[in-house]
Amino acid sequence: MPSKTPVVDIHSHLYPPAYISLLESRTSIPYITTIANSRRLVNRVGQSGKPLMPILYDISTKLAFMNRHGIDISIISLGNPWLDFLPPDIAASTAASINDATNALCAAHPGRLFCFAALPLSAPRAALLAEISRVATLSHVRGVVMGSAGLGDAGKGLDDPDMLPVYEELERQRLPVFLHPNYGLPAEQWGPCCADYGQVPALALGFTMETTIAFSRVFLAGMFDKVPELTFILSHGGGTLPFLAGRIESCIEHDRTWKENGRLSERKKTLWQVLKKNVILDGVVFDKVGMRAAVDVVGVERVMFGTDHPFFVPLEETELWPCMVRNRDAARDAVGEGDEYEMIMGGNAVRLLDLK
Numbered sequence: 264m265p266s267k268t269p270v271v272d273i274h275s276h277l278y279p280p281a282y283i284s285l286l287e288s289r290t291s292i293p294y295i296t297t298i299a300n301s302r303r304l305v306n307r308v309g310q311s312g313k314p315l316m317p318i319l320y321d322i323s324t325k326l327a328f329m330n331r332h333g334i335d336i337s338i339i340s341l342g343n344p345w346l347d348f349l350p351p352d353i354a355a356s357t358a359a360s361i362n363d364a365t366n367a368l369c370a371a372h373p374g375r376l377f378c379f380a381a382l383p384l385s386a387p388r389a390a391l392l393a394e395i396s397r398v399a400t401l402s403h404v405r406g407v408v409m410g411s412a413g414l415g416d417a418g419k420g421l422d423d424p425d426m427l428p429v430y431e432e433l434e435r436q437r438l439p440v441f442l443h444p445n446y447g448l449p450a451e452q453w454g455p456c457c458a459d460y461g462q463v464p465a466l467a468l469g470f471t472m473e474t475t476i477a478f479s480r481v482f483l484a485g486m487f488d489k490v491p492e493l494t495f496i497l498s499h500g501g502g503t504l505p506f507l508a509g510r511i512e513s514c515i516e517h518d519r520t521w522k523e524n525g526r527l528s529e530r531k532k533t534l535w536q537v538l539k540k541n542v543i544l545d546g547v548v549f550d551k552v553g554m555r556a557a558v559d560v561v562g563v564e565r566v567m568f569g570t571d572h573p574f575f576v577p578l579e580e581t582e583l584w585p586c587m588v589r590n591r592d593a594a595r596d597a598v599g600e601g602d603e604y605e606m607i608m609g610g611n612a613v614r615l616l617d618l619k
């Protein structure tokens with residue numbers, strides 16, 4: 264389908280070679296290890312990992328995917344679990360070298376690549392804040408990617424009051440947070456047949472609930488009253504937030520605790536208002552129902568196409584990957600083929616992330 268504006272993929276991961284070397288040097292998850300004679304990248308607990316193939320780390324393979332699928336620009340982000348696991352003393356220097364390497368990769372392909380930087384969330388606060396202000400000066404950085412753990416993998420989540428200085432610095436530097444899941448829900452959740460269900464429990468259910476819960480906690484903690492200009496880009500169409508926002512608001516309105524402790528009258532914005540002002544949703548939802556919900560909740564001017572490449576590799580050889588076709592068709596089926604489709608497929612990203 265011809266497109267007047269560039270097609271922009273805002274959800275596209277890469278493990279740069281420096282990160283691959285880091286995982287090669289480790290002996291516990293996340294790491295690269297040999298399982299049944301194959302080198303595998305294991306990035307989450309309870310997972311047998313992915314074969315260590317060029318799609319995970321090689322920029323030419325990324326560009327070939329883009330060319331084959333008509334993607335003009337990709338915003339690349341480090342894949343999960345980012346840098347959450349790093350010991351505090353090396354977190355900032357490791358982040359700086361990985362962010363510099365990723366920015367250089369983007370600069371080497373002008374007009375094709377931008378990136379979300381990875382934060383050293385386990386680093387001492389001053390070093391973490393310094394890396395935020397430093398990445399804001401890098402030519403191709405357009406935001407930061409973040410998981411749900413908060414300050415390091417043993418963090419207290421994104422509603423931790425100690426996250427406020429991080430949000431304040433991101434707001435000051437006008438860097439949006441690309442919130443992406445990694446940790447899922449506790450394994451007991453899935454019952455004894457879990458293995459038979461393949462990746463559905465972890466990726467379709469656990470990931471989306473993780474994003475929903477993590478962002479809801481940021482909202483419930485009143486963070487957007489303190490950082491009113493901060494933007495979150497929520498992965499996978501916001502998890503289940505478009506569907507649950509009404510129920511969350513209703514629970515607040517009917518809750519004596521909120522009324523009696525004054526939080527109900529003191530809060531400046533409802534969840535609906537935060538969704539419209541502070542949230543962008545990616546369109547990695549694979550169906551028009553989720554895409555339509557995303558558009559209805561944040562507005563068509565705040566939904567941005569994505570593929571999730573290099574994950575969701577087709578099981579059989581196909582001309583185009585379903586993560587491209589399904590998410591593109593979902594946008595067209597949700598809003599038709601006119602201007603709104605162009606906005607989702609790239610116009611919104613060009614405008615909101617300043618990709619000129």
Ligand code: 5CU
Nearest residue numbers: 276306342343466571574
């Ligand atoms: O669905 C996804 O976003 C992912 C991801 O980011 N990382 C991963 O290992 N699998 C699926």
